[in-house]
Amino acid sequence: MSKIPVMEIFGPTIQGEGMVVGQKTMFVRTAGCDYSCAWCDSAFTWDGSGKDLIRQMDATEIWNELTSLGGVGFSYITISGGNPALLKNMSSLVHLLKEKNIKICLETQGSKWQDWFLDIHALTLSPKPPSSGMETDFQVLDKIVDRLAEAGAIQNGSLKIVIFDDSDYEYAKMVHKRYPALTFFLQVGNDDIVTENRQKLMVSLVDKYESLVEKVMIDNEMKNVRVLPQLHVYIWGNKRGV
Amino acid sequence: MSKIPVMEIFGPTIQGEGMVVGQKTMFVRTAGCDYSCAWCDSAFTWDGSGKDLIRQMDATEIWNELTSLGGVGFSYITISGGNPALLKNMSSLVHLLKEKNIKICLETQGSKWQDWFLDIHALTLSPKPPSSGMETDFQVLDKIVDRLAEAGAIQNGSLKIVIFDDSDYEYAKMVHKRYPALTFFLQVGNDDIVTENRQKLMVSLVDKYESLVEKVMIDNEMKNVRVLPQLHVYIWGNKRGV
Ligand code: SF4
Ligand code: SF4
Numbered sequence: 001m002s003k004i005p006v007m008e009i010f011g012p013t014i015q016g017e018g019m020v021v022g023q024k025t026m027f028v029r030t031a032g033c034d035y036s037c038a039w040c041d042s043a044f045t046w047d048g049s050g051k052d053l054i055r056q057m058d059a060t061e062i063w064n065e066l067t068s069l070g071g072v073g074f075s076y077i078t079i080s081g082g083n084p085a086l087l088k089n090m091s092s093l094v095h096l097l098k099e100k101n102i103k104i105c106l107e108t109q110g111s112k113w114q115d116w117f118l119d120i121h122a123l124t125l126s127p128k129p130p131s132s133g134m135e136t137d138f139q140v141l142d143k144i145v146d147r148l149a150e151a152g153a154i155q156n157g158s159l160k161i162v163i164f165d166d167s168d169y170e171y172a173k174m175v176h177k178r179y180p181a182l183t184f185f186l187q188v189g190n191d192d193i194v195t196e197n198r199q200k201l202m203v204s205l206v207d208k209y210e211s212l213v214e215k216v217m218i219d220n221e222m223k224n225v226r227v228l229p230q231l232h233v234y235i236w237g238n239k240r241g242v
Numbered sequence: 243m244s245k246i247p248v249m250e251i252f253g254p255t256i257q258g259e260g261m262v263v264g265q266k267t268m269f270v271r272t273a274g275c276d277y278s279c280a281w282c283d284s285a286f287t288w289d290g291s292g293k294d295l296i297r298q299m300d301a302t303e304i305w306n307e308l309t310s311l312g313g314v315g316f317s318y319i320t321i322s323g324g325n326p327a328l329l330k331n332m333s334s335l336v337h338l339l340k341e342k343n344i345k346i347c348l349e350t351q352g353s354k355w356q357d358w359f360l361d362i363h364a365l366t367l368s369p370k371p372p373s374s375g376m377e378t379d380f381q382v383l384d385k386i387v388d389r390l391a392e393a394g395a396i397q398n399g400s401l402k403i404v405i406f407d408d409s410d411y412e413y414a415k416m417v418h419k420r421y422p423a424l425t426f427f428l429q430v431g432n433d434d435i436v437t438e439n440r441q442k443l444m445v446s447l448v449d450k451y452e453s454l455v456e457k458v459m460i461d462n463e464m465k466n467v468r469v470l471p472q473l474h475v476y477i478w479g480n481k482r483g484v
Binding site: 012013014020021022023024071072073074075076103185199202203206209210213216217218219220222223224225226227228229231234235 | 254255256262263264265266313314315316317318345427441444445448451452455458459460461462464465466467468469470471473476477
């Protein structure tokens with residue numbers, strides 16, 4: 001079987017953000033990203049700092065590690081990265097999980113289509129706003145959204161934009177208008193990824209969440225929108241692998 | 243047109259809990275409940291203390307008030323109570339909102355079926371656990387779930403159980419097993435509905451959320467489960483009408 005570059009496998013824990021926020025899930029984090037966002041909270045997957053953690057694993061090996069950690073207590077897997085959509089052979093894991101009756105949640109910036117997207121239960125497309133320093137290729141994103149729609153799977157997809165500043169907010173508005181059929185999430189950016197004082201971090205994040213909520217509430221162009229924080233950061237702060 | 247007993251109309255704000263958590267929405271709260279839960283956070287809808295607030299309004303009057311508050315900036319309405327499912331003539335409002343292309347979220351304990359449930363986009367059934375002091379009529383709840391399934395609308399429904407103590411948790415498990423087809427939410431009970439110190443409340447609620455998450459993570463019988471806090475309480479504490 002072909003190998004997938006795995007950065008970490010952990011859980012069960014909760015999915016702290018996006019369309020299945022709160023879901024009990026295992027995590028598989030892959031290595032490698034075609035972006036290098038200024039505020040990436042998992043830069044160790046692509047900047048070389050985590051290269052000793054990478055293991056080349058086939059689908060069966062990943063499954064064995066998932067069950068050795070999670071036993072029989074899970075029915076949901078989140079695949080994250082990096083950008084897991086870079087991996088064509090992710091199809092092997094996706095198909096194995098389907099066989100085992102496991103639902104899959106996956107997040108990608110939407111810079112690449114893969115046919116196995118159609119077997120993902122909750123596919124979050126998270127194009128990156130200006131503050132990331134990245135440029136969105138809207139032709140690729142259009143194609144992804146079109147293919148989901150053609151396959152009748154649009155309800156399995158959603159858009160999520162992380163907001164750090166006003167130009168990110170304007171970008172989010174533009175994306176929302178471009179893809180009105182997709183459930184649309186706004187997420188508060190966490191620009192403090194070092195503070196380990198959980199209580200201080202919590203209060204400052206709730207304040208930021210409140211500001212974003214208030215902005216959306218008075219904005220007539222933001223109607224069918226969901227505004228969410230990152231719940232795992234409320235609980236665990238900036239610790240990794242929980 | 244027949245009249246609906248309205249307790250309050252407010253928004254736009256966010257839906258702080260359940261299956262569309264984070265959604266920008268207007269709220270219509272109806273008066274009257276067939277339960278009297280020990281920890282009801284909207285007892286003013288049924289215990290007489292809010293009776294001077296009740297207005298008998300027809301669907302058009304409700305719509306006019308919604309638009310005068312929310313302008314053109316909303317596309318989602320949450321109908322809450324009390325128990326809005328007591329009102330057969332809620333159909334008039336539901337149909338008017340459908341005409342206007344507004345999606346509807348509604349929560350009820352599941353003690354009564356109404357045909358207009360089939361026009362609700364996000365129907366949360368929230369049967370009450372032992373700590374409420376109430377008894378669930380599972381025959382009625384079975385019927386509601388069966389009817390949703392027959393109409394092919396099961397994905398529009400979800401179950402939400404509020405957890406205050408261990409026996410509530412056992413009750414939740416039993417409900418989850420009884421209705422495996424429904425998306426299942428666990429919500430942390432807020433037993434402090436008087437503290438106005440927002441920061442103190444926030445920290446204590448996140449701690450309770452963490453405890454519930456940890457309980458679910460090690461429980462093999464709780465697999466396809468979503469655990470959520472009440473986000474509006476994080477932001478606004480125990481204030482009403484925001
Ligand atoms: S796309 Fe995601 S993983 Fe890649 S650099 Fe940006 S934030 Fe990091
Ligand atoms: S069912 Fe809801 S509104 Fe009625 S008493 Fe219980 S908590 Fe309050």
